[in-house]
Amino acid sequence: MIYFSDQELDALLLEDAPRGDLTSRTLNLTRQPARMRFSRKSPGRVAGIDVAMAMLTKLGLSPVARTGDGDDVDAMTPLIEVQGPANLLHIGWKSVQVVLEWSCGVAQYTADMVAAVQRHNPQAVVACTRKSIPGTRKLATAAVLAGGGHIHRAGLSESVLVFSNHRNLLGDDVNGMVAQLKRQAPENKIAVEADDLDDLKALLPANPDIIQLDKFSVDEVCQAQHLLRQARSTSALSVAGGINRDNVADYAKTGINLFITSAPYYAAPQDIKVIIQPN
Incomplete structure (x- = not known):
């Protein structure tokens, strides 16, 4: 409750x-x-x-x-x-x-998404973002939980997630950035968003806890998994951007465990x- x-x-x-x-x-x-x-x-x-x-x-x-x-x-x-x-x-x-x-x-929408991904991967998680309709975030949180979903991050104070807009201000030292985050936030997992496959390649040596694939196609997700294995990285992959009830099963077939979405709010x-x- x-x-x-x-x-x-x-x-x-x-x-x-x-x-x-x-x-x-x-x-x-x-x-x-x-x-x-x-x-x-x-x-x-x-x-x-x-x-x-x-x-x-x-x-x-x-x-x-x-x-x-x-x-x-x-x-x-x-x-x-x-x-x-x-x-x-x-x-x-x-x-x-x-x-x-x-x-x-x-x-209901959340429950449908959870059922769709867990048919292919019983351990998969559907997590909703903070991109809710203004004024409804608390109601939305309760509804997502009732639907069997998780909360990706309820607000900026909840977790560490680095976007390209952060990295634009920090230069190209990705290894140093991730190392700093791990030192300064030792109790948090460090997540970094990748905008494309080249971005992913640059992030892999830094080995953040989670690399969030933003608006990747299903084929690009498969390529990302191949690159991850090649690099012997321990980073987990999540998918975000455009993930909804109609396409989440296709992404689940790739073996990804974490699906980030705002779709249930609408x-x-x-x-x-x-x-x-x-x-």
Whole structure:
């Protein structure tokens, strides 16, 4: 579980109902008891339950979770059920629905990618970048984890990854650069991105822990593996840039273990059916 603060939960609720629900108030639904149920319309992976439960609880309600983050469910399986005053249910309805729909979409896409790579390599890992939709990174992290994925780096403070934009400022001493990083960050793995095969050849003598192949074709990945073996390098290879649900299986066939992607963040939401009825 990833903890969401009261401030974060309030922001999710206040975005949709900064001054309550005018329609429910005008219809005098304040005191009418009702019940609300959230269900996933199609079968698949579930995410966003923990956050949704916390949002409804913030409204003074007592929701009941019928499933959990990371579960796979059948179509129309109830996810959350809650009873209370009708106006409070309406205030929570759309905000919670959107969190569930978007989170389930990200989790489903991630789960599909994980399944695709693990059919060819059971040890393979799909890891998502920090390139999430602005303002959604924490929700995205929870959804990726529910989908069976990993987080590549949640932010700049998380790990050491050298891009060509770093190297442009440092000159050509790749060996010295990697040695410095290993001295200064001994508890971190050192990853360096390669933009092409020539770049890879220049990096191999420095032997970083990970060489991230950016926008390499499947054929170029195979060539990169050959160069790695020739150099007897202990560096691991990862692939990044354009990796998505449609092509990840082709890359998995090469034997690569680590797939870096942003694609799940932009997945289509999954439909969540919400029914409010008299109690």
